Every structure is written in structure tokens, then in C-alpha cells.
Amino acid sequence: MATTPAVARRRTNTLIWIWTAFVLIAVYLPIVCGALASFNKSRYFGFPIKVYATEWWQKTLDSIEIGMLVRNSIAIALLVTAISVVIATFGALAFARYDWKGRRLYQKLILLPVFFPQPVLGLALLLGFNAVGIQTSWLTAVFAHLVWIVPVVTLVIAIQVYGFDPSLEEAAYDLGCTRVQVFREVTLPLLWPGIWSGMLFAFLLSWSNFPLSLYTAGADSTIPKWLYAKMVAGYTPMVPALGTMATLGAASLLLGGGLIMLLLRRRQPA
Amino acid sequence: MFQTIPADAPPAHAATALPILQLVGVRKMFGGFAAVEGIDLDVREGEFLTIVGPSGSGKTTLLRMLAGMDQPSEGNITLRGELINDMPPNRRPTCLVFQSLALFPHKSVGENIAFALKVKGVDAATRKKRALELMRVVRLPDNYHDKNVMKCSGGERQRVALARAFAYDPDVLFFDEPLSALDYKLKKALEKELKDLHRETGKTFIYITHSLEEAMVMSDRIGVMRAGKLVQVGTPEEIYGAPVDRFVSEFVGEVNTLKMTRAGAEWHGVDVPGTFTLAPPKDGAALDEAFVVIRPEYMRFLAPGDRADNRLSGAVYNEYSLGSRIQYQVRVGEKVMLVELSRAHALAPGASREVTIGWDAADAFTLGS
Numbered sequence: 291m292a293t294t295p296a297v298a299r300r301r302t303n304t305l306i307w308i309w310t311a312f313v314l315i316a317v318y319l320p321i322v323c324g325a326l327a328s329f330n331k332s333r334y335f336g337f338p339i340k341v342y343a344t345e346w347w348q349k350t351l352d353s354i355e356i357g358m359l360v361r362n363s364i365a366i367a368l369l370v371t372a373i374s375v376v377i378a379t380f381g382a383l384a385f386a387r388y389d390w391k392g393r394r395l396y397q398k399l400i401l402l403p404v405f406f407p408q409p410v411l412g413l414a415l416l417l418g419f420n421a422v423g424i425q426t427s428w429l430t431a432v433f434a435h436l437v438w439i440v441p442v443v444t445l446v447i448a449i450q451v452y453g454f455d456p457s458l459e460e461a462a463y464d465l466g467c468t469r470v471q472v473f474r475e476v477t478l479p480l481l482w483p484g485i486w487s488g489m490l491f492a493f494l495l496s497w498s499n500f501p502l503s504l505y506t507a508g509a510d511s512t513i514p515k516w517l518y519a520k521m522v523a524g525y526t527p528m529v530p531a532l533g534t535m536a537t538l539g540a541a542s543l544l545l546g547g548g549l550i551m552l553l554l555r556r557r558q559p560a
Numbered sequence: 561m562f563q564t565i566p567a568d569a570p571p572a573h574a575a576t577a578l579p580i581l582q583l584v585g586v587r588k589m590f591g592g593f594a595a596v597e598g599i600d601l602d603v604r605e606g607e608f609l610t611i612v613g614p615s616g617s618g619k620t621t622l623l624r625m626l627a628g629m630d631q632p633s634e635g636n637i638t639l640r641g642e643l644i645n646d647m648p649p650n651r652r653p654t655c656l657v658f659q660s661l662a663l664f665p666h667k668s669v670g671e672n673i674a675f676a677l678k679v680k681g682v683d684a685a686t687r688k689k690r691a692l693e694l695m696r697v698v699r700l701p702d703n704y705h706d707k708n709v710m711k712c713s714g715g716e717r718q719r720v721a722l723a724r725a726f727a728y729d730p731d732v733l734f735f736d737e738p739l740s741a742l743d744y745k746l747k748k749a750l751e752k753e754l755k756d757l758h759r760e761t762g763k764t765f766i767y768i769t770h771s772l773e774e775a776m777v778m779s780d781r782i783g784v785m786r787a788g789k790l791v792q793v794g795t796p797e798e799i800y801g802a803p804v805d806r807f808v809s810e811f812v813g814e815v816n817t818l819k820m821t822r823a824g825a826e827w828h829g830v831d832v833p834g835t836f837t838l839a840p841p842k843d844g845a846a847l848d849e850a851f852v853v854i855r856p857e858y859m860r861f862l863a864p865g866d867r868a869d870n871r872l873s874g875a876v877y878n879e880y881s882l883g884s885r886i887q888y889q890v891r892v893g894e895k896v897m898l899v900e901l902s903r904a905h906a907l908a909p910g911a912s913r914e915v916t917i918g919w920d921a922a923d924a925f926t927l928g929s
Contacts, residue, residue: 461662
């Protein structure tokens with residue numbers, strides 16, 4: 291029997307649904323499992339969970355050690371965000387806006403660190419710090435994060451740079467602006483959406499980075515470093531609890547960032 | 561005492577005023593390529609000068625040098641006697657209306673218009689007052705002041721760009737084909753408005769376009785550019801009526817061009833058979849070889865007994881309606897000649913397509929190149 295177009299279309303739709311559901315489950319189920327594991331009253335990891343409790347969340351929130359490493363993670367991420375966004379904004383202008391000798395080489399070289407295996411990059415940086423005699427700490431981790439994150443943020447902002455007409459800057463210059471005024475009145479407002487996304491990228495990539503921190507943060511711990519250490523030795527449900535908190539933190543940052551973006555768009559003239 | 565001023569004399573200010581802009585030997589090299597090659601030009605205060613040329617002729621490069629966005633490799637540009645070769649755009653009393661218009665998409669219509677005032681530090685109330693004044697000048701309704709500029713139509717954006725340039729209060733305004741993206745009717749309307757604004761404001765306008773038609777409508781003078789050089793500068797009548805070479809004559813519109821060689825006092829056709837009477841070339845050069853350029857509207861069909869300085873026999877093989885006029889394509893041997901007539905003088909439907917066409921020597925140009 292031949293299939294009618296209507297039946298074929300229904301079949302296609304069903305397949306799309308099954309595929310989408312599979313992908314979503316594969317991506318989000320582990321996160322849900324982690325969250326569930328953190329509500330296990332028992333100290334040891336195992337499904338099904340017999341008794342649910344929030345005591346490990348309470349313990350996590352009360353822990354002085356965890357408070358310290360969360361502060362480390364935030365400090366690193368904030369510093370990385372601030373530095374990378376400045377470097378990347380001007381880097382993106384050099385990448386996409388201006389024509390100069392060596393630009394094509396720069397475009398390739400700046401992107402290479404993204405493709406380096408991070409453990410290798412981390413090891414290389416650690417050896418480098420040792421060679422020049424720098425004691426590793428959360429500050430060296432900031433440097434390591436920057437090596438990997440600046441290229442990503444540069445690319446994110448460069449996309450925005452490609453999207454705007456260079457004659458806008460010329461027009462502003464022609465209408466009497468100084469170079470600084472051109473940047474403040476035209477370049478920055480038009481790049482703002484890209485800069486904002488770049489900032490979110492920078493923070494979140496630093497926040498969740500494990501390999502670079504492992505090698506270069508020295509004695510200072512970060513959330514991913516601690517999660518790993520506790521998985522290797524000394525597991526308690528505080529591990530999934532902190533992991534879930536970190537995920538929720540990232541998710542709310544993303545959500546908040548999106549909302550601010552939306553509000554800024556609304557504020558434009560009708 | 562009274563002086564008689566001939567009717568065709570240029571306006572007094574044009575004859576007496578010093579040039580506001582003066583270009584001497586201006587060249588612009590990009591690598592080994594000369595985009596602009598030795599331009600000498602005086603721009604008079606208050607005139608509407610249009611530079612026309614095909615794409616790649618260097619007209620945009622020339623304009624960018626005048627606006628200060630590019631610097632000449634050689635030569636001098638002076639504004640009211642002051643050398644401005646390296647003066648940056650923000651210090652020049654000039655303003656460029658871009659081809660893309662370059663309106664600030666994150667600013668409202670009013671903010672776009674008052675931008676130059678904001679840069680100067682003028683307070684918000686004065687800025688709004690001035691923006692509204694300028695909006696009236698360019699015929700934009702007051703309630704557009706707070707409108708998102710990206711939500712304006714093509715014609716409205718055009719007006720915003722113009723008002724924004726006026727707010728800077730420049731001595732010279734440059735236009736880089738700002739009308740090229742508009743549909744025909746709107747373009748025609750805006751051309752006339754631009755000409756009106758030029759008269760009302762008394763500013764010097766320098767306009768570039770590839771459309772000579774546009775140039776003819778608006779300009780006091782036209783400069784024709786080819787391959788980085790100014791081939792001819794003159795009033796629209798001079799460009800149309802006395803082109804210096806074939807390039808200029810063909811740029812103005814469709815023309816008939818015939819190559820001729822001289823044998824003694826007689827001119828012989830190269831593309832078409834026969835001997836012809838030629839008007840002497842305007843520059844008085846003695847030529848052995850010449851091109852005769854005849855505009856289609858100066859060609860006519862000859863009935864037996866009609867007299868004309870020159871005549872050719874051929875066959876009509878195509879006719880196009882141009883609205884109020886009709887264009888005939890007449891094949892004369894290998895050559896196709898164009899004849900354009902008003903409808904009143906059209907060939908009768910039944911008339912023979914074997915025709916004699918002719919023109920008078922005085923209606924054609926004799927050119928050396």
C-alpha cells in the first residue's frame with residue numbers, strides 16, 4: 291500500500307519528536323541525576339534513593355571551605371570577564387574592522403588557543419610559570435583562563451563588528467566627533483550586544499573551567515577542582531549539591547543576562 | 561550707467577566669488593594604481609557641482625579626499641585658501657552624505673539630526689528645537705522626532721541624513737550617490753527637492769553619481785570623470801551640447817558615432833559609404849581622421865525633396881516606444897543608426913521601411929578622439 295503525503299508527514303513529525311526528545315534527555319538527564327543525588331540522605335551514592343533530605347545542601351551552604359572556593363571561582367571569573375572583554379573588544383576591532391598588514395595571520399593565530407587541548411595548555415602554562423619562577427595561585431589561573439577565553443570572546447564580539455557598517459564611524463567623525471567620541475557615541479553602543487554576550491561567555495567559561503585551574507591555580511581551589519578532588523577521594527552528597535548549585539548559578543546568570551539584553555532592546559526608540 | 565547682462569550669463573556670485581575649494585594636481589595612489597590622477601578643479605562658493613563617471617572612475621576616492629577620509633598622495637586641496645590635505649574630517653567645515661546614509665541605528669530621528677550639536681555640547685532643549693526646525697526644512701513631520709530611524713522609509717531616511725548634515729552647518733556638503741537605492745519616482749522627486757534646498761540654503765553642494773541624467777537635473781556645473789581624470793567640466797548645456805570627446809558624448813546618452821577620414825577637403829565615411837559635410841571641431845584642431853557624433857533626436861527621416869547636409873539610406877528594422885517619443889533603429893550597411901522622433905512625427909504605419917535619414921552638420925559634433 292502506498293503512503294499518502296499526510297501519513298508521510300505524520301511519520302516525519304513523529305521521528306522529529308523522538309529525536310528531539312532523545313537529545314534533550316541525553317543532555318539534561320545527567321544534570322537531573324546530579325540534582326537528585328544531592329538530595330540523598332545517605333552519604334553514599336546510589337539509585338534508587340531511599341530517603342530524600344536537604345541536609346547536604348545545608349551542609350554545603352554552611353561549609354567554610356566551600357565558601358572560600360566559591361569566592362575563588364567568582365573572583366577568577368569576574369577578573370577574567372573584566373580583562374578579557376577589554377582585550378577582546380579592541381582585538382575584535384582589529385580582527386574584523388580594520389584592514390592592516392598581518393591581519394589574516396592574526397585572525398588565525400588568535401583562534402588557535404581555542405583548539406589546544408586544555409590539559410596540554412594548562413601543563414604548558416604551569417611549566418612556563420615554573421620556568422620564570424612565578425608561584426601559582428588563583429591569579430595565575432586568571433592568566434591561564436585568559437589565554438583560552440580571550441580568543442573565544444574576541445570571536446563573539448567580532449561577529450558583532452562584522453554586522454555594522456564602518457561608514458557609521460566615519461559619519462560620526464565627519465560630524466565633528468573626536469576619536470574618543472566616535473567610540474563612545476557609535477562604536478560602543480553598537481557593539482554592546484556582542485560585548486554583553488562576550489562577557490557572559492567569559493564568565494561562564496571561566497566558572498566551569500577545570501583543566502586550566504587544575505594545573506595553574508596552585509594551592510587555591512575552585513568549584514570544578516574541588517568537585518574533582520572529592521570525587522576521587524572523600525565523596526559526600528555535597529559534591530552533587532555544589533555541582534547543582536554551580537549549574538543553577540550559571541543558568542540564572544544566563545537567564546538574567548538574556549533579560550537585561552531584552553530590556554535594553556525595549557529601551558530603543560519606538 | 562546701465563549694463564546689459566546677457567541672458568545666458570552665469571549668476572554674479574559665480575563669476576566674482578573666489579573658489580571655496582581648489583584642487584591642484586590631486587593624485588591618489590593605492591599601491592601602484594592611481595585611482596585619481598592629477599585633478600585640477602575650482603569649486604565656486606554656492607554652486608551645485610556634480611561629478612559623474614562610471615564606477616571605478618575614481619569619483620568616490622576624490623570625494624573621500626575632499627571630505628578628509630583619504631589623503632591625497634600628491635597635489636593640494638585648499639579650502640578658502642587654507643591647505644587642508646591632512647585636516648581630519650571632524651575639523652573640516654564640510655559634511656558628507658553617505659551612499660548608505662550611515663544613519664545611527666541606535667538613535668531616534670531627532671537624535672540622529674541633532675548629533676553634531678550633541679558633539680559640540682549643545683544642551684538638550686536647544687538640540688530638540690533645532691532638530692524640529694531642520695525636520696521642517698526637509699519636510700519631515702514633527703512627530704517623527706522620537707521615531708526609530710530604522711523604521712523610516714527610504715525617502716524619509718534620505719531626509720534625516722540631509723537634516724543631520726545641515727545640523728553640522730557645513731560650508732560644503734558632499735553627496736555620495738545618496739539617491740541610488742531609491743525607486744525612480746521618489747528619486748525624481750528628491751532630486752528636485754535637493755535642488756530647492758540648495759537654492760534655499762545657499763551652501764556649496766558637491767554631488768557624485770554615475771547617472772548623468774541625475775546630474776543634468778540638479779547641477780550648475782558637471783564634471784565628467786574617466787579612469788581617474790576629469791575629462792570635461794562645464795554647465796549641463798556645455799556637457800550636452802559640446803562634449804570634448806566620444807566618451808563624454810556617449811556618457812550623456814545614446815548617440816550615433818561615425819568614423820570619417822579626410823581626403824583633401826572631403827570627408828569620407830569609414831563605416832558607411834559616401835562623402836559628408838562636417839562642422840569644424842570646436843577646438844579648431846586640424847584633423848585627418850574624425851568621429852562625428854549625432855544625437856538621435858537630431859536625426860530625421862527625409863522625404864524626397866527635403867534638404868539636409870548629410871544623408872544615408874537604410875532600412876528600419878526596429879522601433880521602440882519611449883513614451884512621448886519613438887526610437888527607430890535603422891540599419892545602414894553594417895551600421896545601426898538611431899533616430900528619435902516625437903510621436904507627432906512618427907512614420908505612418910503603412911509607410912515604406914526603406915528610408916533616407918539625414919542630419920545637418922551644425923547639429924553634430926566633430927571630435928578627434
